[in-house]
Amino acid sequence: LPSLDAWLIERVRLMHHAAGQPVRILDIGAGDRALLARLEPVRDLIDYKSQDIDTKRTHDYYSFSDIRDRFDIVVVAEVIEHLRAVELPGFLKAVYEFSADGGWVAVTTPNVCHPNVFWRDFSHITPMHYYDLSGLLARSGYGEIAVYRLAKLSLYKRLVAWWYRNLLELLHCDFAQSILAVGRK
16 A cells, blocks of 8 residues: 555545545644645545644644544544553544544554654654554454555665565564554444
8 A cells, every 4th residue: 555645545435436425534633734635636525624733724623622523534644653652542532433433544653663764753752563553443443454554665765675675574674664554433
């Protein structure tokens, strides 16, 4: 799977085809709402809402307590690593409550098995292994959980990773910079 965007676009097309109505998307930790621009290929098929605590930018919601709707897809992109580990179960349980029955969650986070990607940002607090992330999603109530490795590598870097694959495996290192976990309510 090449990206979160690719997964979302495919899922939106499938859900819209099945239901015949706009797919409701909630983007948690939306920042500059860049996800909306990346969903341009399916813009006419979605009803996009954003949530972020940054009140200097325009969002639909600034607090979880403001959210009353349920969404077909809830996106949590590069957010959970900024939370303390003790906050994660409650956070993901709230995300579960925002999901419509049969809806999906899509969570991305830096891959802690990558040699240095997690530590490139001083605001990263909680490293998250994909086993832990899938376990937290299951504990929150999600099923049909799948985890994908996301890597944007040039041909040269892919060849280097292939050449050193045995060493990377021995050291439990992974060249994928991020992981994507999805689950269904």
